[in-house]
Structure formats: C-alpha cells, structure tokens
Amino acid sequence: MKKVLGLLLLFFVCSSFDSNKGDLQFALLKYKGGGDWYSNPTALKNLAHFCNEYLGTKIDPQHATVEVGSAELFNHPFVHMTGHGNVMFSDSEAENLRNYLLSGGFLHIDDNYGMDPYVRLALKKVFPEQELIEIPFNHEIYNAKFSFKNGLPKIHKHDDKPAQGFGILIEGRVVCFYSYECDLGDGWEDQEVHKDPQDIRLKALKMGANLVEYAFTAI
Numbered sequence: 001m002k003k004v005l006g007l008l009l010l011f012f013v014c015s016s017f018d019s020n021k022g023d024l025q026f027a028l029l030k031y032k033g034g035g036d037w038y039s040n041p042t043a044l045k046n047l048a049h050f051c052n053e054y055l056g057t058k059i060d061p062q063h064a065t066v067e068v069g070s071a072e073l074f075n076h077p078f079v080h081m082t083g084h085g086n087v088m089f090s091d092s093e094a095e096n097l098r099n100y101l102l103s104g105g106f107l108h109i110d111d112n113y114g115m116d117p118y119v120r121l122a123l124k125k126v127f128p129e130q131e132l133i134e135i136p137f138n139h140e141i142y143n144a145k146f147s148f149k150n151g152l153p154k155i156h157k158h159d160d161k162p163a164q165g166f167g168i169l170i171e172g173r174v175v176c177f178y179s180y181e182c183d184l185g186d187g188w189e190d191q192e193v194h195k196d197p198q199d200i201r202l203k204a205l206k207m208g209a210n211l212v213e214y215a216f217t218a219i
Contacts, residue, residue: 025063109178165178
C-alpha cells in the first residue's frame with residue numbers, strides 16, 4: 001500500500017508540470033535474458049531536456065536504472081525499456097511490474113530491432129489475460145502536446161514495415177505503450193550517434209513528449 005500511495009503522490013506532483021526541485025527522473029528498465037537493455041545511452045537525457053523545454057517539466061536529465069523486480073520501480077512515473085534481443089522476467093519480476101502498472105505506472109517499450117518476439121512473451125507473463133492492441137490514431141497519445149494524425153512516426157527503416165504503436169489497456173488507461181518498427185529511442189539520441197536528419201529527430205522527440213505527458217496525466 002505504501003508503494004501505491006507513493007506512486008500516486010508522485011503522479012499528482014508530475015501532473016501539475018511545476019516541480020520546483022527538478023528531481024523527477026525517467027527510469028531505464030534493466031532486465032535479464034541477454035538483451036542489451038542499456039542501448040541508446042543518450043536517449044533519455046535528450047528526451048528529458050526536450051520535455052523540460054516544451055512541457056514545462058523539471059526532469060533530471062540523468063536517468064535512473066531500475067531492475068524489473070526492484071521496489072525502486074515505484075519511484076518513477078515513466079519507465080523506458082529497449083534492446084535488440086531476448087527478454088526474460090521471473091515470476092516475482094512479472095508480479096512487481098504488474099503491480100507497478102496497476103498502481104499508476106507507465107512503461108514505454110521501444111523495439112530497437114529484434115526484441116519483438118521476446119518482449120511479447122514477457123508481457124504475457126505480466127498480463128496473461130491481456131493482449132497488445134494497436135492504438136488508434138485518434139487516441140490521446142497521438143494528440144497530446146503534439147499531433148500525429150497518422151500515428152507513430154517512422155524513425156528507422158528496420159524491416160521497412162510501417163511503424164505501429166501497441167498498448168496494454170487497463171480500465172481504459174494505456175499502462176504500457178510498445179513502439180514497433182519505429183525506434184523512437186534512436187531518434188532521441190545525440191545527433192552524431194545515428195546521424196538522423198533533424199526533422200526526424202524532432203518527430204521522435206515530439207512523440208516521446210506525448211508519451212511523457214500521457215504518463216504524467218492519465219492516472
């Protein structure tokens with residue numbers, strides 16, 4: 001109960017977009033299985049700067065790293081997960097992540113390429129009764145601070161499929177947003193890392209800001 005109340009209080013503070021301390025942090029999810037959970041090391045820093053400028057947030061550019069089974073998960077309203085390979089959750093980790101999401105937390109999963117079949121299996125362990133569904137283009141996530149009338153922007157080529165945004169919804173709230181064939185995190189990274197054009201990077205950052213705004217307000 002203390003963890004739930006602590007998370008809800010944090011969301012109340014975040015939703016005002018007027019923190020005076022600037023000590024809110026994004027969290028990067030550290031998971032087992034061999035996948036490179038640590039990909040895109042500059043991504044969350046740049047997203048924090050962008051949100052602070054355009055959403056009026058006061059987010060610490062230095063993100064936290066949080067293990068799936070840790071109680072520290074409940075200290076962060078926005079958790080980001082990425083990688084290229086295998087993902088494994090133990091029973092206790094799956095239960096902890098489930099409790100976090102049911103308590104008001106938000107998980108953004110970004111397929112950096114190659115993690116799709118693994119993360120889908122891992123999510124079934126967290127929510128065996130739920131399915132990932134494609135989020136319609138008229139959803140709040142695509143129409144928050146910035147408008148994306150055609151849904152998720154395409155940032156990297158990957159398999160040259162259309163970018164898709166999937167979600168797990170609990171009582172109408174998206175608790176987990178999964179960006180597939182998109183690679184938002186690569187677009188958030190420092191420009192010299194992937195040499196993405198500035199307009200592509202801006203689309204990625206704007207979409208990221210929409211996710212943050214939704215996570216902070218859709219309680």
